[in-house]
Amino acid sequence: MSNIKIHVFHCGKVCVAPDIPFGGEKTNIIKASGLLTPKSKRLWLPVSAYLIEYENYKILVDTGWSREVSPQGLYDKKAQINHMSRILYKINQAIIPKGQTIDEQLKNIGIKAQDIDYVLLTHLGCDHVSGIKTLKNAKHILVSKDELKFAQKNRLRYTKTMWEGINLEQFNFKDTNDGPFHKSYDLLGNEVIKLIKIPGHSDGLFAVKITYNNKFVLLYLDGGYASKSWKEMILPGISSDKEKQYKSLQWIRDMSLNENCIESLANHDSDIKHHIITF
Structure with missing residues (x-):
């Protein structure tokens, strides 16, 4: 029997300008915003969330889109603007077919919000926290103190109403040997699930490293948008x-090239399909 199971879910899609995932060092905010990008040039990318099952723990990483952006499972401009603001709608449009919200997919495998021990919000971007209110009954909902502070200072980039009324538990990264800035947080205190600070996309963004018997899976979220990001060292916009x-x-x-890495996954990689990792 496997000791760890990681479900890789797709919770809808996001439509963005090419400079958001692959803008590189020389892009600018206008190009990345997509305000001047023709619709035909924009990209539809998957929005992922992950369920980690380890011993008796159920740990969810991010939430994907809420049903509110796509009430009938179709593209709905008015619903999206109401949910995320007109400015964010201009930057990233959304669609989530019926059955693909995180609560709908968890229900299909017999898991309710109250069964979730931890929801880990890697950062507070709209496509990562949109579905959080459907999981408000989870036992713990965590966000880094650095990220919440950053979100409060960058209101045009974030939609606070998505997490208003949610009991967000803030944590501080600790000084460790992990990650590019030697900052991490050991979720369970046994070095199996570590939240590793990878700032740059936002101040409080973290990757999730799941380790067992020296093998590991790395979820690096928006630290890069696909495997080609780190293979070609292309910065997000x-x-x-x-x-x-x-x-x-x-x-x-x-980390991705490490011989002990089983898989490393970006949140918006079109090459990654819904699958289950066991080890």
């Missing part, structure tokens, strides 16, 4: 600090 973003991506590359 949205950043809070380009230098930190590059250093974080270099660490992702090093």
Whole structure:
């Protein structure tokens, strides 16, 4: 019997300008926003969430889109603007077919919100926290203190109403040997699930490293948008600090090439399909 099971879910899609995932170091906020990008040039990318089953724990990483952005499972401009604001709608459109929200997919495998021990919000971007209210009854919902502080200062980039009324538990990264900036948080205190700070896309973004018997899976979320990001060292177009973003991506590359890495996964990689990792 496997000791760890990781479900890789797709919870809808997001439509963005090519410069958001693959803008590189020389992109600018106008190109990344997509405000001047023709619809025909924009990309539809998957939005992922992950369920980690380990011993008696059920741990969810991010939430994907809420049903509110796509009430009938179809593209709905009005619903999206109401849910995420007109500005964010201009930058990233959404669609989530029926049955693909995280609560719908968890229900299909017999899991309710109250069964979830931890929801880990790697950062507070709209396509990562949109579905959080359907999981408000989870036992713990965690976000880094650095990320919440960053979100409060960057209101055009974030939609606070998505997590208003949710009991967010803040944690501080600790000084460790992990990650590009030697900052991490050991979720269970046994070094199996570590939240590793990878700033650059946002100040409080973290990767999730799941380790067992020296083998590991790395979820690096928006530290890069696909495997080609670290293979070709292409920075995402949205950043809070380009230098930190590059250093974080270099660490992702090093970890992904490590012989003990089973899989390393970006949140929006079109090559990654819904699957289950066991080890």
